Each structure stands twice: as structure tokens, then as C-alpha cells.
Amino acid sequence: MDTILIRPNRSAGVINRNIYGHFSEHLGRCIYQGIFVGEDSPIPNVNGMRTDVVEALRRIKVPALRWPGGCFADEYHWRDGVGPKSGRKRMVNTHWGGVVEDNSFGTGEFMELCRQIGCEPYVNGNVGSGSVREMSEWVEYLNSDGDSTVVRERWSNGRKEPYGVKYWGVGNENWGCGGNMRPEYYADLYRQYQTYCRDYGENRLTRIACGPSADDYNWTETLMERAGRHMDALTLHHYTVPGTWRDKGWAAEADEAKYYLTLEKASLMDELITKHLAIMDKYDPEHRVGLIVDEWGCWHNVERGTAPGFLYQQNTMRDAMVAALTLNIFNRHCDRVVMANLAQTVNVLQSVILTDGADMLLTPTYHVFDMYKAHQDAVEAASEIDGKPLMNGLNDLNELSNLSDSNGLNQTSVSASMKNDVLTVTAANLSATERVRVRISVEDTRLKSVSSRILTGGFNDHNTFERKDAVAPKPLDATIDDSNGITLTLPPCSIASLTVNG
């Protein structure tokens, strides 16, 4: 039996709700068709936004949404997407599939989407092919109340009040698609661009610098040394690619070795966060600068028969396990991880929603976000596991042993938090084959009641438009025993969320 000790009096701090954020780019069918169908569409919509998708996103309490990219951000010119739609510029989306972008979804539409979802907008500005003035005027357009020509433009587009956007990204992946820059060069550009991203009225911008890809520690070192004092947050991108970039593997066709490799690669997030934070600490001992993991998730081959540039992939229990494991990691690092954004909301990469015309389904990853939402703004509670390591017998796979400095994963992954005297425990059994009996005890707390849900299935199991609920949460039997502990059985490949009253 695994034992888990929850210690509510030992905490890394408050779990910023923005850790449960999402990312939507002008890529494939994410924005167009997935979210925005236009006011004249036969698909039910409010001001062009799909009602079914918005309602589903509201249910998981999406706290923040990043837009317009991604790589698209550094070739996006915001003025192309404001004003009467008939006059909006058409462009070719050269990054993603070479399709025509008619800019019918622009700044006003994104702000309307965030209003409908009830989330904070996180806007990513263009450094790669934009100008300082363009970025500066975008902030002014969104946030200023002054009677300037730029603000009058907003008024004439039907919006009197400033939007009060708080989260502002200064470029995306500027080491790659955002301009192929050296860190020294980007650090200087970052300092320059952010200077002209002004605070208006009471609104305070969180200025977000482009951070490293995965283990590029030199990027973090250079950025922090040269520009650390000018930023409020630094980003980190880490995708879980279960194969090579050329052949990533199929989303719903993993074997056992691939399943474990996927989890091991996902778990690198812990090491990446720890090491990047150690570098950040050298230049920011007060911990003023937060870490934002604004792109994460599984990246598989595109589904057969779909456009290569659209990044459409199925989403299985394996993806759900990666989500559970990663969110547990973020929760435990809540003292420094201030936001994270899963890539990408609808129809792209590890999405929470898939659509097919007017039809929509919720993926296993969606259900993880639903089962974890009680962690938002709760106080993290330390959790100590005494259990078995994962993958007995599989550790000798070369690919696995070369991956990280860590000693491998435990079979059980857990995090816990407390809000309004209610304890939430999320626990995943990562084994593909073995069930695990778990006993949870809570330090210094007399337990009164517990209710719980479980998401489980084979690691390739997924939802289809024919069987939308093939993978969905179900009630789980968990009981408080005579010695004030909770005992439960986690089947192989499962995620449980427990609500405990003490």
C-alpha cells in the first residue's frame, strides 16, 4: 500500500489560478471553426463565439487565455484585425498551413471571447517583425483612457472603456520562429520594447519576457543578467514529444514503452522549473520575477488525413496522465510558477475540446482540468508519498535513462491544496498495468467526510464523435477508516480527485 501524508501547515503558497490557463493561436482550427464561427453561422454563437465551446471553457473556470500566438504572434500586426471587417487585411498564415487569414477575429473579438469565458486576456506582442511603436500603440489602444488618436480608434470601433489588459508578452520564441535571435540581442530588444508598453490609469502591466526552450539554461542566464530587472515574468516552453520531432508517434497508438517514455519526458518539467528558477534566483533573490510556462503539453503526429500545418491530434488517457502529472508539478512549484498555458485550447495539439462542424467533444485532458479546478487560488498543502517507483523492469530503456538527472518517477503522483476549510487531493496512478492501494492521512486534522471522482481507462482510450463519453469521470469509492485515514484503490492509468472536509 502507498501512503500519502498531507501536511496542510506546510505550504509552498497559494496556487495562482492562472496555472490553469490556456493558449489559443491562429493555427489550424483553433480560433476559426473551433472557437469563432462568425455571427452569421448556423452554429449557435454569441457575437460569433461558439456557445458550446464557451460554456465548456466556463465550466473548467479558464482563468487566463494567451493569444494570438505562438509563432503567429511575431508576424501579427494588430491593426489588420480592428475596424470594419470588410476592410480588414487578408494575409497568408505562412507559419501554419499557408491558409488565408482574413483577420475577422482580431483584438475586439479576442476581448469579447475573454469576456464571455470570464478570463484574463494575455496578449502576446510582436517583436520579430513588428515595431516598438506598433506594440506601444496596441497597449495604448487597449488600455488608455486619454483622448488620443489611437484611443479614438477604439471608440470608433465601439468600445469606450479601456480593456485593462494585464498580461503582456514581449515576443514569442525569439530564439526561433520569433526572429532567430541570440539571447544578448533579444535581451536588448526586450528592454527597449517594454519601455514603451506603458501603464495606463490604475492598470499595471505584467511585462513578460520570452524565456527559454526546455533546457536552454544559457538563454535564462543571459536574459536574467541583462534584462531581469525590467521584467515581471519570464516564460518557459516545454513540449512532451514522445518520439523524434520528425516522427513524434501517433496520439492513440502508444505501446507500453511509449506510454512510460511519454510520462518520463513530461516529468522533465519538474527539473526544468527547478533549474531555471535556480538561475533566476541568482539575479532576482527577492523572487520578484515569476515563471510562466506559457506553452506545454503533448505534441504527437498530426492525425492521418489532416493538414500537416494544422497540428490536429487525438487526445487520450495518456495525454490526461501527462496533464495530471504536470499540474501536480505546477501546484508544488506555486511559489514561483505564476501562470501556465496548455497548448492549445481547441483542435490543436493537446486540446481540451475537439470540434467537427457543429459537433463538439470534451477530451480526457478537459476532464483533468475539471477535476483539478478546486486547486485554483487554494493554499498548496505539502504531500509526502511513501510508495513504489514507476516502471519496474522498464528503466533499462536507453531513451529513458538518458533523459534527466532525476531518479525516476513514483507510481503515484499527487498534489493537495486547502480552500475554505476544504482539502482537495489530486492523485494519479501512473502505472499502465498495476492498481495501487493508497492510504491518505492528513496531519493534525480530524476528517469528517470525503467524496471523490476518478478518470480511468487504457492509455490509448479516447473520446470520439460517436462515443463522446468513452472517457469521463465517475464516482470513486473512498472511505475514512477508523484511524482517521482515507483508503482507496486507484486502477492502472487513473486520476482521482478527492474533496475532503475536516
Ligand code: AHR
Ligand atoms: O504551439 C505551437 C507552436 O509551438 C507555437 O506557435 C510556438 O510558439 C511553438 O513552437
